[in-house]
Amino acid sequence: MRPFKFTQAADAGSAVQAVSFNAGAKFIAGGSNLLDLMKEGVENPTELVDITRLNLTQIKSAGGGVSIGALAKNTDTANHPLIRQDYPLLTQAILAGASAQIRNMATNGGNLLQRTRCSYFYDVAMQCNKREPGTGCAAIGGINRNHAIFGASDKCIAVNPSDMSVALAALDAVVKVRGADGKERSIPFTDFHRLPGDAPEKDNNLQHGELITSIELPKSNFASHSYYLKVRDRASYAFALVSVAAALELSGGKIKQARIAMGGVAHKPWRATEAEKVLIGKAATEENFKAAADAAMKSAKPLEYNKFKIELGKRAIVLALRRATGKA
Amino acid sequence: MAFEENDVALDADQQMTADEEALLDELGIFGESRRKFLGQLGGVGLGALVLQVLAEEKALAFSDSETAYVAPAVENPVTVSFTVNGAKKSLELDSRMTLLDALRERLGLTGSKKGCDHGQCGACTVIIDGRRVLACLTLTAQCEAKSVTTIEGIAKGTDLHAIQTAFIKHDAFQCGFCTPGQICSAVALMQEAKNGEASYLTANVRQKTGALQLSDDEIRERMSGNLCRCGAYPNIVAAIREAHTGKATDPMAISQMEVHDATV
Ligand SMILES: Cc1cc2nc3c(=O)[nH]c(=O)nc-3n(C[C@H](O)[C@H](O)[C@H](O)COP(=O)(O)OP(=O)(O)OC[C@H]3O[C@@H](n4cnc5c(N)ncnc54)[C@H](O)[C@@H]3O)c2cc1C
Ligand code: SF4
Ligand code: FES
Ligand code: FES
Numbered sequence A: 001m002r003p004f005k006f007t008q009a010a011d012a013g014s015a016v017q018a019v020s021f022n023a024g025a026k027f028i029a030g031g032s033n034l035l036d037l038m039k040e041g042v043e044n045p046t047e048l049v050d051i052t053r054l055n056l057t058q059i060k061s062a063g064g065g066v067s068i069g070a071l072a073k074n075t076d077t078a079n080h081p082l083i084r085q086d087y088p089l090l091t092q093a094i095l096a097g098a099s100a101q102i103r104n105m106a107t108n109g110g111n112l113l114q115r116t117r118c119s120y121f122y123d124v125a126m127q128c129n130k131r132e133p134g135t136g137c138a139a140i141g142g143i144n145r146n147h148a149i150f151g152a153s154d155k156c157i158a159v160n161p162s163d164m165s166v167a168l169a170a171l172d173a174v175v176k177v178r179g180a181d182g183k184e185r186s187i188p189f190t191d192f193h194r195l196p197g198d199a200p201e202k203d204n205n206l207q208h209g210e211l212i213t214s215i216e217l218p219k220s221n222f223a224s225h226s227y228y229l230k231v232r233d234r235a236s237y238a239f240a241l242v243s244v245a246a247a248l249e250l251s252g253g254k255i256k257q258a259r260i261a262m263g264g265v266a267h268k269p270w271r272a273t274e275a276e277k278v279l280i281g282k283a284a285t286e287e288n289f290k291a292a293a294d295a296a297m298k299s300a301k302p303l304e305y306n307k308f309k310i311e312l313g314k315r316a317i318v319l320a321l322r323r324a325t326g327k328a
Numbered sequence B: 001m002a003f004e005e006n007d008v009a010l011d012a013d014q015q016m017t018a019d020e021e022a023l024l025d026e027l028g029i030f031g032e033s034r035r036k037f038l039g040q041l042g043g044v045g046l047g048a049l050v051l052q053v054l055a056e057e058k059a060l061a062f063s064d065s066e067t068a069y070v071a072p073a074v075e076n077p078v079t080v081s082f083t084v085n086g087a088k089k090s091l092e093l094d095s096r097m098t099l100l101d102a103l104r105e106r107l108g109l110t111g112s113k114k115g116c117d118h119g120q121c122g123a124c125t126v127i128i129d130g131r132r133v134l135a136c137l138t139l140t141a142q143c144e145a146k147s148v149t150t151i152e153g154i155a156k157g158t159d160l161h162a163i164q165t166a167f168i169k170h171d172a173f174q175c176g177f178c179t180p181g182q183i184c185s186a187v188a189l190m191q192e193a194k195n196g197e198a199s200y201l202t203a204n205v206r207q208k209t210g211a212l213q214l215s216d217d218e219i220r221e222r223m224s225g226n227l228c229r230c231g232a233y234p235n236i237v238a239a240i241r242e243a244h245t246g247k248a249t250d251p252m253a254i255s256q257m258e259v260h261d262a263t264v
Helices: A012-020 A034-040 A074-079 A081-086 A088-096 A100-105 A108-112 A164-170 A273-279 A286-297 A308-324 B002-014 B018-026 B031-044 B046-060 B099-106 B162-169 B179-194 B216-222 B233-245
Strands: A005-008 A025-028 A047-050 A059-062 A065-069 A174-178 A184-188 A211-217 A226-231 A242-251 A254-263 B077-084 B087-094 B125-128 B131-134 B147-149
Touching (some): A012 A025, A074 A081, A074 A088, A074 A100, A074 A108, A088 A164, A088 A242, A108 A164, A164 A242, A164 A254, A254 A273, A254 A286, A254 A308, A286 A308, B087 B099, B125 B179, B131 B179, B162 B179, B162 B233, B179 B233, B216 B233
Parallel strands (some): A025 A047, B077 B147
Antiparallel strands (some): A059 A065, A065 A211, A174 A211, A242 A254, B077 B087, B125 B131, B125 B147
16 A cells, blocks of 8 residues: 555545645545555555544435435444335345445445446556556456446446445435535436446546535335345345346336336446336336336347346346335 | 684674673573584674564564554654553554554454455454444544454453353354454344344335344344355354354254255
């Protein structure tokens, strides 16, 4: 790990200033992703600004929905009565990620900004456009079993590893950030993360120095019919091969609203809007779930080693919908 | 030839410092053998040897001496005051130092293990302010005013924690490398279950619950952050089950040798 200056931020304003005016500076929250990458030499900040003591840990009702502090821990968020009661999908998604120890360290802001687990990104001896723009992508001709089937580019085929973000995409969350001018702006969740395009070094649309202050959840009618399904190589403590956040609002035996988001398939949490369209106005039947799953996977473009993700994705969507409607 | 060496040796013997004398005394090298030993050293000189032996001894004779430790010049020193196993500690260290390294290298608490150093194995699990966390991914600089409990602080004096007793009874380890992390993790898990905290296996997270009775599958899921290379998992689960339920089970009973249906 390269030497760095350690700065304890007293308040959000000074934290933002400290990072904004030092290109080599980064915020550190739980450290569970950043320190790992620093040990690998993938991230080499010259200054770390500790934001864990900022007063941004509250989880409270706000405007019909709930506001979640960026510095609240994943564990506390998942177990908060407001979240368990009104956004069980988020509770499940958080609890599907990492381990109890890591969720106790991880903050909500840090979770959204965790970087890809592409093994070539982690290995500083390999070509990687995300780590070192312009060097190429070793994964494209390499072992790409864990990589994207949607929205990839010829510069990068990595996937976003966050489980929490998949649920937030389904729930139409909004990310609040604070910039160097002291002003706050709001970013709809589906615009928060980026597809790789020509600039895979950019995971998201934050500016350097912008601080996530909170995540806003709108009022939800999905609490009684939602499920987060995670499929992985072992039963627990592994990143998703494919995951599905499914949420339905049922009314008179028909699906009034549907949300389906997928993890492990794209550079950002992937909203399967085609599948959602198929479900609206239909009955919650196996047949309709299958039609939705087919629609979701229609535009998939698999790579050499991840063709299995298409069939797996379909089955995962059907199973998640079944569980969301109490059918399995 | 031998005669000449001896001469040199005698010469060296006469010029030995008090440190050097003490070292040879300690090594039990006296009289004739001392002269022979010095002769064999030839031109290397005793000074270098003494320095090396003393340095090694110092390193081996580790004491809980954050005050005695003379830190090499650090580029970005930070001072951290925190509590470790109930005792107040104040350390000046490199901003890069993880809590795991501070515990092991600076405080002599080598119970917490470095398995992977990347958050993947749980061998470094400690409890900070009541929560289990990974010491290898925690910067000591972020621990100001926090209270850390390591495996060394789990027992009350000679009274073992229920989890420790159960681990011994159920033979929940083989090489023991993962055990400190497993035990710290399990101790915290008992509290999480009492608090009614949910897991990915919780059937309905909307249902309010009090203290939980965990199934074996739940114990496995909640302990999945602690890997065991020796595969002592069945016995680890048995130990935690016993401590958690308070119901003694016979570690030799066949019913304990469970067959796990992996349907998670
Ligand atoms: C072994 C292992 C397994 C894991 N498995 C999973 C898994 O299955 N699913 C999953 O979803 N995750 C998993 N994780 C990842 C884990 O969820 C993340 O490491 C964690 O959420 C990051 O949060 P943090 O607070 O520790 O972030 P940090 O490591 O402190 O920060 C991460 C990044 O976010 C930036 N940052 C942090 N907070 C803010 C803020 N408020 N504003 C602006 N920038 C900020 C930092 O500058 C840094 O760049 C795993 C991690 C490990 C080590
Ligand atoms: S897929 Fe993206 S992260 Fe992985 S090697 Fe290619 S450019 Fe790097
Ligand atoms: S040493 Fe910390 S998790 Fe492996
Ligand atoms: S007992 Fe050897 S690693 Fe667990």
